[in-house]
Amino acid sequence: MPIYNASHSLQKVQFFAEMQAIADDRKTAIASYSLQKSKLQPKLQAMPDTASFPEDIGLILKEQREAKGLSKTELAALSNRVREVIYRLEAGQESTVSSLMAVVRALGLRIRFERAGMPTMEELAERFARDDDDAA
Structure with a gap:
């Protein structure tokens, strides 16, 4: 013991x-x-789960650029594009797929495709609300 x-x-x-x-x-x-x-x-803002409209892609790109502390000119240089491309993409305007991909890569992002149906009523309402805000 x-x-x-x-x-x-x-x-x-x-x-x-x-x-x-x-x-x-x-x-x-x-x-x-x-x-x-x-x-x-840098704090990255939450991105929307889906992008149903060109403006959604523009908002995502702008949020990510700002979260990384980049100016439009700096992002254009990183993506080997002119600044006008950044303006157009962030506004949801027409651009080329190669320009979109270059900017996405410069931001350290990637695009993922998934099957989707029609936009939901909430998505449509949000988009039209943004249009109303832009017109005001």
């Missing part, structure tokens, strides 16, 4: 206290690293 003494129990308590301190220090270091990392990385 083992004999336990106060010294052994104290050593055990000290050991667990040291382990807890190490764990707490690790948690603090991880939290500090995460905070520093989040301050260094």
